[in-house]
Amino acid sequence: MTRPMVRHALLALGAALLVAAPVAAQTTPWLTADQWTEDLAVLDATVRDQHPDPFTRTPESVWVTRLAEAATTLPVMDQTAATAEMIRLASLLDTHSGIFPDESGFHVYAQDEWTVMADGVYLTAASDPAHLGARIVSIGDEPADLALAHLRPYMNADNESATISMLSWMSQVPELLQAAGVITDITTPDIVLRLRDGSVVTTQPAPLTFAEYGTVQRVRTAPGTELPMAASRRDESIWWSVDADHHAFILGYNRPGESTSAALTDLTAALDAGEVDRVVVDLRYAPGGGYHPSLPLVQALAAEPRVNQPGRLAVITGRDSISATTALASAFEQQTEATFVGEPTPARPNTNLDEITFTLPNSGLVVHIPTTLEMIAGPDDLRDAVYPDVAVPLLSTDFFAGRDRALEAAMTLP
Numbered sequence: 455m456t457r458p459m460v461r462h463a464l465l466a467l468g469a470a471l472l473v474a475a476p477v478a479a480q481t482t483p484w485l486t487a488d489q490w491t492e493d494l495a496v497l498d499a500t501v502r503d504q505h506p507d508p509f510t511r512t513p514e515s516v517w518v519t520r521l522a523e524a525a526t527t528l529p530v531m532d533q534t535a536a537t538a539e540m541i542r543l544a545s546l547l548d549t550h551s552g553i554f555p556d557e558s559g560f561h562v563y564a565q566d567e568w569t570v571m572a573d574g575v576y577l578t579a580a581s582d583p584a585h586l587g588a589r590i591v592s593i594g595d596e597p598a599d600l601a602l603a604h605l606r607p608y609m610n611a612d613n614e615s616a617t618i619s620m621l622s623w624m625s626q627v628p629e630l631l632q633a634a635g636v637i638t639d640i641t642t643p644d645i646v647l648r649l650r651d652g653s654v655v656t657t658q659p660a661p662l663t664f665a666e667y668g669t670v671q672r673v674r675t676a677p678g679t680e681l682p683m684a685a686s687r688r689d690e691s692i693w694w695s696v697d698a699d700h701h702a703f704i705l706g707y708n709r710p711g712e713s714t715s716a717a718l719t720d721l722t723a724a725l726d727a728g729e730v731d732r733v734v735v736d737l738r739y740a741p742g743g744g745y746h747p748s749l750p751l752v753q754a755l756a757a758e759p760r761v762n763q764p765g766r767l768a769v770i771t772g773r774d775s776i777s778a779t780t781a782l783a784s785a786f787e788q789q790t791e792a793t794f795v796g797e798p799t800p801a802r803p804n805t806n807l808d809e810i811t812f813t814l815p816n817s818g819l820v821v822h823i824p825t826t827l828e829m830i831a832g833p834d835d836l837r838d839a840v841y842p843d844v845a846v847p848l849l850s851t852d853f854f855a856g857r858d859r860a861l862e863a864a865m866t867l868p
Contacts, residue, residue, distance in 0.1 A: 484533040487525070489816035494521050494528075497544075497821060500812050505547065506827035507806065511612060512546040520546060533559075538608070538633035540819055545610040549801045550777060550809060550824040552610035555627045557820045561661035563626045563643065564670050570618040572847035574598065575625070576854075577647070579672040586676050587854045588647040591654065593625070594637035595644075601625070604634040613838040616800035619773040628661045650676075650854075682858035684770075688739035692717065696724055700865040703730040707737055707751070710778045711744025714751045725760050733761045734864040735786070736770045738796060742777030745807060745828065749785060756790045763791050768864035771840060772797045772848070781805040783840045784830040793867050796846050796860040798839035803831035 485493070498521055501508050509517060524543055528536050537558050544553045555562070567579035568590065575598050580586040593601040602621050608630055609620040624630060628640035637643045645657050662670070675681055684706055687693050691709040694717045696702070703721050707714070724730040733755065761767050769792045771783050780801040786792045787803065806824035813820050831837075844867075846860040 482532050483530055484536045485529065485816050487529040490528040490536075491525055493814040493816050493819075494525055496812075496814055497521075500821070501547065501551075501823060504810060504825050505551065505806075505823045506825060508547055508551075508823075510802070511548050517546060534629050535633060536817070537819065538630055540817070541630070542608045542633075544821060545608055547610065547823065548806055549610060549612040549616045550806045550822070552822050553819050554822070555624060555630065556664040560627050560629045560664075561640070562623075562664055562667055563628060563645070563659040564662045564664075564667040565659045565672075566626075567672065568622055568626055569848075569853075570602065570622045570625075571850050571853065573850050575602070575622075576850045578853070579674045581670055581672050583673045583676065584649065585647060585655075585657075586673055587650045587850070589850070591646040591648050593631065593643065593645050596636050601631070601634075601636045604636050605630060608634065612801050613798060615773040615798045615839060616776070619776070619800050622773075679854065680856045682853065682856055682861070684736050684738060684858060684861060685853070694720060696730055697865060698729070701729065701731045702734055702865040703732070704734045704736065704861070704865075706739070707735060707748075707782075708739045709743045710737075710740055710748040710782050714748075714754070718751070718754050725758075731760065732766045732768070732865070732867070734768045734770065734861065735792075736861070736864075737775045737779050737783055738770055738772035738860070739774055740776075740779040740782075741774050742779055745778035745781040745785075745805075748778065748782045752782065752785045752789050755786075755792075764793065765867040767792045768867055769794050770796045770860050770864055771799050771842065772860075773800050775799045776801060777805070777809075778807060780840065781807060781828050781830060784828075787840055788830060793844065793864075794840065794842040795844045795864045795867075796842050797848065798841045800839070802838055803835050803840050804829050804833075 520543055541553045544551060565581040566577045568575055569578040575590040577585055577588045590598045592598055602625055605625055609617050611617040611620055631637045632640055640661050642658050648654050687706055688708060691712045693706045695704050697704060703724055705717055756762055767790055769783060769786050771794060775783060780799040783799050784803040805828050807828055808826040809822055809824050811820050811822050844863050846863055852859050
């Protein structure tokens, strides 16, 4: 699953501050106060020493306050509650930082895959074919939208795109749902679905380990239907095709760092033959990779006058265009005449990269933080995302009909 929607930074900070950590009745504290003091000191010191820009999303004063609060609350929590609270604390940093459930002994409701769309939360893969395309009505006692709101403080996110990307899988973590007060018993979550035929069913998926996640068989298309092309090819590192109707060369770049030389050779041939007169670079399904090895693609398109002009070069971004992919999108923005289509990137134009991990000495929790800040857009650019010129939200009605409005918009730019 990728870890890796548009909200203002102040609203995001306000939400994080106003939602207090739920404190459930505990019987067996996990670690002593002294042990937590040491873990928090290591967390703070390492963040300050290694993170290139730790307080862009959350002011330093808030970070200090939350560390002090954690030193008081963590010693009375059991292992599950304390781990959830540490995930919540680390999420204050940025999209590239965090403590993640799959590395922390947590579980997942893995029978289905959930995707947060502009019109609700839907099952985009399902172990029961009848449930494919179902809308999640409620989780536990909460309507789905309110359940997700309770989970937001646990999401490591620079912006709304990153939040919905994280929610699409972290909302399936039973321990986080329990910590947020959405469910009480992780074995009986009562997830209510509205199926595509309009009927309503209540499911109680079993919590599985993340190791078991890959063993679950799921379907992604119903009989007689197909996914949008980009979604169906998301597991390919790189792919390209020509849309003859729109004279468009479409390059799906799902793993930045992969060589684009063959694609660029085919593009030049198509341009010379008069088969295409526009290029669409699709970065929606690229969860990071190599930033610097990807720059030849930007440079090649910037140097091609037949496509490097308004309306002739489009870049599609989305909530999964994380890390090096956001950096690549930012480079396109700075160096070309590209028009951006789709959703905002999940990280900032001045992007944090080069992630490291370290382990807290007593809890054993693994923390991820970046160590490099690529100042691609310049020091005066304070945006929390590369925003599209043509915004195209992800809608269930399009997705399950096999329609790709973002690609359509990119191929028909004036």
